[in-house]
Amino acid sequence: MSKLPSSWALPTTIKNRLGQRRAGKQRAMVAAGHLLLVLHTAPQAQESERRAVFCWRSPSGHWQSSGGHYGLQPLIKHLQAYSNAENALSDAYAQAQTAADFFHLLETIVPLRRASENLYSTLQAAREGIPDDPDLIDLRDWAYEINRSLALLYESTNNAMNYSIARRAEEQTELSLAALGASDRLNIIAALFFPVTALASIFGMNLISGWETVPGFAFWLVLILGIMLGIGVRHWVQKGGSKR
Incomplete structure (x- = not known):
């Protein structure tokens, strides 16, 4: 964590608002014409601790x-880092295809979006505390655009992930049906042929039917006919339900 430089001639009212161990949340503190910005660097994915940056504007x-x-x-480079991160996420969104891609993208967007929202709120408070500084207006507006772009990217990514999951669920439902x-x-x-199979199992098939004396080619004829019937049954089983 970056520490507040001891050489800065800040009013005691501002120094007393800072913690001893952590910088705390992003915020703007104004006293006696001094402005202290407590900012966080653009967070990375799976990064739990926020790195603080202090910016001081003297009277x-x-x-x-x-x-x-x-x-x-x-301070400009600080905001540019947020802008570069937003552009990188937009490029990743354009390449994402599966629900897993969108989910991993959301894991990175969420902390960056939250940090950019706090960054905008901090610069807005600084603008209100030092109303005569035109640079703060530009920085505040830039932070707003970054936060707005990240909010839109979050919504688009979340919708794309939900659509991908819903489409996959529909495909699974169709396969199940x-x-x-x-x-x-x-x-x-099975119901049609079960009685015949049961009777054949009980009484056997050694009955005189007249087929015992037919020429040998009849065997091949019956075999071919059975294969054709099997193909027809297979087609009916696999494709018969497509008309429903």
């Missing part, structure tokens, strides 16, 4: 950051 309008830099450029239809048709076939 004369000069800026300093906790990284030892002067001027407004460090097709399997159920095939099972019904197989049950019909």
Whole structure:
């Protein structure tokens, strides 16, 4: 965690509002013309601890950051990091295809969206505390655009994930219905031939039918006919339910 530089000549009322161990949430503190911004760097996926950045604006309008830099450029780079992260997530959204892709994308969007919302609120409070600084207006508006883009990206990703899950559920339902239809048709076939099979099992098939003396080609004829009937039954079982 970045620490507040001890050399900064901040009013005691501001210093007393800072914790000893943690910087706390993002916020703007104004006292006696001084402005202190407590900001968080753009969070990464699966990152639990937030890294704090301090930016101080003196009553004369000069800026300093906790990284030892002067001027407004460090604060601009801070917002640019949020903007770059939002652009990277937008590119990842364009390439996502499965529900798992959208879910992993949401895991990264959620903390960044929350941090950007707090960033916007902090700069809005700074704008209200120092109303005569035009740079704060531009930074506040930029933070709003980043937060708005992340909010829209979150909604789009969440909707895409829900649609992907629903479409997959519909496909599974259709497959289940097709399997159920095939099972019904197989049950019909079993019901038709079960009595014949039962009778043949009880009385046997060694009855004089006249087929005992037919030429040998009759065997092949019956075999071919049985194969054709089998193909027809297979087609009926697999495709018969498609008209429902």
